[in-house]
Amino acid sequence: MKKKILYLMGIDWYWIKQRPQMIAIELDKEYSVTVVYLSEIFNKASLRQERDELKRCKSVPALPYRDKNRVVSYVEKLLMRWAIGDIRQYDIIWVGHPNLYKYISPKYGGKIVYDCMDDHAALCGDYKIRSEIEKNEKKLVRGSDIVFATSQVLKRKMEAAGGQGKTFLNRNGFQCDHIYPPQTAKKKDRYKIGYIGTIAEWMDFDLIQASLKANSQIEYRFVGPVSGFDIPEHPRIFYEGIVEHSQLYEKTKDYDCLIMPFIVNDIVLAVDPVKLYEYISMGKCVISVWYEEVDRFEPFVYFYRNQKEFVELLLKLCDNGFRPKYNAEQQKEFLEVNSWEMRYREIRKRVE
DSSP: OOOEEEEEESSOTTSSOSHHHHHHHHHTTTSEEEEEEEEOSSOGGGSOOOOOOOSSEEEEEOOTTTTTOHHHHHHHHHHHHHHHOOGGGOSEEEESSGGGGGGSOTTOOSEEEEEEOSOHHHHOOOHHHHHHHHHHHHHHHHHOSEEEESSHHHHHHHIIIIITTTEEEOOOOBOTTOOOOOOOOOOOSSEEEEEESOBSTTBOHHHHHHHHHHOTTEEEEEESOBOSOOOOOOTTEEEOOOOOGGGHHHHHTTOSEEEEOBOOSHHHHTOOOHHHHHHHHTTOEEEEEOOGGGGGGTTTOEEESSHHHHHHHHHHHHHHTOOOSSOHHHHHHHHHHTBHHHHHHHHHHHHO
16 A cells, blocks of 8 residues: 655645646655645736646645734634644655644654755745744754755755754756757847746846846846736836746747846755756756856856856857757756656655
């Protein structure tokens, strides 16, 4: 009989398809996985439409003020307990966010796994909720049997929180069913530079606007949900909306380059970006801001460290038609060793 896993997700299943969904899908191939996720109530327009839940998925409304108001928090807890059912039936509980730990009964005697994929406290702007996240994360790390961290920064943070000896690096990955050959560089009068992902406060739009002012040959295309942020208006900045994961390549196939133009803050420093794997899989010229965690992408990605370097890099790439930094063989080898399947093999080894 398959072991049972309760998989607690801190985001809506239909948010951008990345690590939370991909790890659940891989686990469900060998285990009996029940996913309980917090469903967006007011932000429906930012969700994917593709119906791809696992067979045993249960959604719980993400009630506003659940982390600030005692009454709302109590109602949320009742809804979560109803969705979870008898917690003793599960052999393993997989936790994707520190604030979900409070829904696990202290009487639970099975294995707990914490999958730390972000600096959750840094992501929160509310001081009171941030303090709650930090407190819950320390409890979760100490109460877990295994902690997975997706970056070296997060691994060090988890070890400092009490996870010494049980914290393991397990970076993000790539779904290897679609790899497109590196594109041929083409000289043009106008180049399309694209960004795919959540558009939020970590986007460096000052950088974007400076490059538009310095270079008349480029325009920007943004694809993904917008979270608490306004995209600046400019005749060469275009917002293309939300695109299903399966349609991303078709939507972006005429883009000449894909970028990751982030402000390097505590949130970004802790991130192993899924989008760089995906950008490489699309065979595009790739540009990213440099920070320690992404240094290993150097054979595939053009890096910049400041606005001046970015502007100069774009002018140089315009001259060569935005030629990718890698060839097809390098692309294939890199993506095969960084697939979600390979990440899952590492996870399974630890869990078993």
